[in-house]
Amino acid sequence: MTAVNGSAGGSVPGNGDEVVSVFEPHSVGLPPLGAYVREIWERRRFIQASARASIRGRRSTMLAGQAWAVLDPLFQAGLYWLLFAILRGGQGGRGTAEGFTLLVGCLFLFNFTRIALTEGARAVTSSRALLMNSSLPRALLPLTAIYKGLLELVPSALVFLVIYFAAGQSFGSGVVFLPVVLLIHTALNTGLALIFATLSVYIRDVTNMLTYLTRVLLFVTPVLYPVDFLTRYPAIERVLIVNPLFPVFSAYQAIITGGVPTFGQIALSLFWAALLLSAGTVFFLSHERAFALHI
Amino acid sequence: MEDVSASYRVRMEARASRLSWRSGVSSLLGIGGSTRLVPALRGVSLDVPKGAVVGVVGRNGAGKSTLLRAMAGIIPPTEGRIVVRGQVSALLSPAFGFDRDLSGRANIELGALAMGFSDARVDEVSDSIAEFAQLGEYLDLPMRGYSSGMSSRLGFAVAVHLDPEVLLIDEALAGGDSKFKESVEAKMAELRGGGRTIVMVSHGLKALEMVSTKCLWLHQGKVVDYGDPETVIKEYRRFCRLQDEQDALGDD
Numbered sequence: 164m165t166a167v168n169g170s171a172g173g174s175v176p177g178n179g180d181e182v183v184s185v186f187e188p189h190s191v192g193l194p195p196l197g198a199y200v201r202e203i204w205e206r207r208r209f210i211q212a213s214a215r216a217s218i219r220g221r222r223s224t225m226l227a228g229q230a231w232a233v234l235d236p237l238f239q240a241g242l243y244w245l246l247f248a249i250l251r252g253g254q255g256g257r258g259t260a261e262g263f264t265l266l267v268g269c270l271f272l273f274n275f276t277r278i279a280l281t282e283g284a285r286a287v288t289s290s291r292a293l294l295m296n297s298s299l300p301r302a303l304l305p306l307t308a309i310y311k312g313l314l315e316l317v318p319s320a321l322v323f324l325v326i327y328f329a330a331g332q333s334f335g336s337g338v339v340f341l342p343v344v345l346l347i348h349t350a351l352n353t354g355l356a357l358i359f360a361t362l363s364v365y366i367r368d369v370t371n372m373l374t375y376l377t378r379v380l381l382f383v384t385p386v387l388y389p390v391d392f393l394t395r396y397p398a399i400e401r402v403l404i405v406n407p408l409f410p411v412f413s414a415y416q417a418i419i420t421g422g423v424p425t426f427g428q429i430a431l432s433l434f435w436a437a438l439l440l441s442a443g444t445v446f447f448l449s450h451e452r453a454f455a456l457h458i
Numbered sequence: 459m460e461d462v463s464a465s466y467r468v469r470m471e472a473r474a475s476r477l478s479w480r481s482g483v484s485s486l487l488g489i490g491g492s493t494r495l496v497p498a499l500r501g502v503s504l505d506v507p508k509g510a511v512v513g514v515v516g517r518n519g520a521g522k523s524t525l526l527r528a529m530a531g532i533i534p535p536t537e538g539r540i541v542v543r544g545q546v547s548a549l550l551s552p553a554f555g556f557d558r559d560l561s562g563r564a565n566i567e568l569g570a571l572a573m574g575f576s577d578a579r580v581d582e583v584s585d586s587i588a589e590f591a592q593l594g595e596y597l598d599l600p601m602r603g604y605s606s607g608m609s610s611r612l613g614f615a616v617a618v619h620l621d622p623e624v625l626l627i628d629e630a631l632a633g634g635d636s637k638f639k640e641s642v643e644a645k646m647a648e649l650r651g652g653g654r655t656i657v658m659v660s661h662g663l664k665a666l667e668m669v670s671t672k673c674l675w676l677h678q679g680k681v682v683d684y685g686d687p688e689t690v691i692k693e694y695r696r697f698c699r700l701q702d703e704q705d706a707l708g709d710d
Contacts, residue, residue: 182623186531186540202574209571213557216568220559220600298531299572362470452534455527 193448202300210303234413236319240267240326241444260330261387261420267326268419269386269412271319276352276408277377278312283356284363284370287426289457301451305356312352327419336425344424347436351407357447364450364457384408390416407435463709480562485502498524501538501678506672508543511650513670514659517701518616522659522674524548526626529657544623544655547573549613558602562612565601569616583619585662590641591615611638625649627658667691 247263273411286304287294294301363369381387383406389414393400403409410431414424473651479628498521506512514522527533528540557565566587583688588597596604596614604612617625646669649656660666666673673687675694682697683690 182543183530184542186528186534187538189613205574206572208577208580209568210575212571214569216560216564217557220557220564223559295527295532296548297572298546298548303572340604395693455532456534 187275193445196448199300199302199448203302203306205298206303209299210307210310212407213303213305213312214282217307218311218314223448231242232298232315232318233322236271236322239270239319242320243267243270261332262325264330264332265389265416265419266387268323269415271316271323272348272412272415273381273384274319274385275312275316275348276355276380278315279309279352279356280377280380281370281373282308282311283352284359284373284421286356287360288363288367288370288458294455294458301454302357302447306353308356309349309353315351333421334418335421335423337418337421340414340424340429341418344418344431346409347429347432348411348415350436350440351411351432354436354441354443357443358439361443361450364454365417379405385412385416389420396447407439410435467577497514498679499528499535499676501677502676502681503538504674504681505689506655508655509650509653510516511669511671512658512693513666513673514657514676515661515663515666515681515691516676517698519678521679522676522680523550523628525676526628526657526659529624530626542624545615545621546624546626547620547622548626548628549617550626550628555654559600561599562597562601562604563588565617566612570620573620575620583621587612587615587619590619590645592638592641607638614642617648623654625656625658627655627656629660662694663691 218232219229222229225231228235243261245264247266251259251262283305286308287301290304293299293304359369359373383403385393393403410428414428414432417424417428502521502525514525516522524533526548527550528535529542530546530550531540531542532548532550557568560568563584564583567580570583573626575583591597591608591614593604593608593612596608601609601612614627617627646656650669658666658670670687672685674684675682675690683693
């Protein structure tokens with residue numbers, strides 16, 4: 164077992180199993196990445212257990228208890244249906260079911276990003292007691308928020324699939340890309356969570372600002388509208404395409420509507436995910452040793 | 459060799475907790491120059507041999523807790539270097555717990571998992587922790603309903619059962635009723651016998667004098683004395699008396 168190390172040195176190899184930790188001033192830079200990743204990996208069960216416990220704990224005081232895992236997305240879907248019906252002005256006809264399933268699917272997937280942003284940002288600042296009393300690798304906290312987002316996605320996906328098939332829709336061959344896009348989406352969310360977790364340690368106002376940021380993101384990402392809706396407004400599309408979530412959700416939409424995501428969508432998603440994840444990792448890891456001084 | 463020794467040469471400045479926009483942004487960018495620095499430890503150097511029980515004494519604000527946090531790797535030193543050999547477990551605050559909405563048992567499990575324990579070992583240690591903490595049915599109730607004594611009992615139980623080679627304890631003997639104090643003392647004796655290195659902060663001078671093999675006296679972030687517990691504590695007591703008398707004179 165290795166110890167949590169300072170940003171400076173990392174483990175000095177000791178004799179046998181001996182753990183030697185060296186703590187030096189924090190301005191020196193990044194901790195050794197390999198050792199850090201290993202420490203996180205050794206504690207992966209902690210991420211799972213603490214994400215599960217926090218979801219269970221929150222629902223344990225509710226009357227319907229764990230049934231909320233399914234009730235939540237069900238009610239959300241109902242609400243979106245209402246929204247959708249109003250948007251369409253009560254018109255039925257062709258495309259209604261497709262439009263609705265697209266809306267529900269995208270909103271459930273957007274929920275993952277919302278959880279990553281809001282819970283990720285609070286992950287460090289809300290764990291003051293833990294931070295001051297234990298030296299566990301701090302990245303475990305935002306990673307727990309990501310895992311929580313993934314866990315919440317499972318019952319949502321079930322509700323979505325029931326609606327999807329009930330509406331008589333079916334996936335095309337593009338569905339094989341779904342795991343890839345979800346993986347890219349997860350990496351992107353992790354990057355965002357790491358960035359905002361660090362920012363909010365130094366500037367508390369960030370957690371407050373995020374309420375608005377997630378709302379803006381919801382509108383500039385193809386969630387509430389089909390992406391080809393924008394072809395009518397090329398000027399707007401040129402601006403919105405800069406949004407890192409844009410290619411990911413375009414790919415999702417292609418899959419949900421039975422199509423295949425384009426190479427460009429996948430490549431651009433991958434670019435944003437790689438950029439945000441590496442930026443977030445460097446940003447978080449180079450500051451995490453100082454968190455205890457600022458929190 | 460499983461030796462646990464630590465040499466410290468720390469010069470630390472802990473930042474004041476109040477933040478302003480400017481200090482937040484500037485510390486984020488790594489540009490220093492903030493005048494809010496509060497030095498908690500100034501050029502502390504000491505060596506703790508393996509198996510030693512070091513009692514740390516000093517008035518409030520002497521830097522005792524900061525010293526323990528630096529040893530645990532929680533607060534980085536601003537200068538100097540800390541080398542710790544061995545797995546560290548720290549009990550720095552009586553408010554143990556990851557999530558107070560969860561049961562004591564769930565918190566114990568999270569604590570063990572955070573140390574990187576395997577599932578089998580987690581089950582093993584949580585049983586012995588549960589037994590030691592003697593919380594009975596409360597163990598499966600959310601921790602927010604615990605009394606502070608119950609929390610600190612659980613905290614102590616977790617810290618000592620995670621099988622550390624180096625144990626850091628801040629004011630652990632303060633909480634708990636007399637019955638629990640007895641089991642704490644028994645456990646501490648067992649740990650000392652097992653060759654573990656223990657660094658403990660306490661205002662209970664009599665207890666410290668009994669259990670320590672060495673004693674460290676900190677004052678305003680500096681080491682006043684470090685050595686034989688009897689001598690150091692005697693000196694510290696005299697200093698406290700003198701200071702109290704001076705304060706009394708000043709009041710007149």
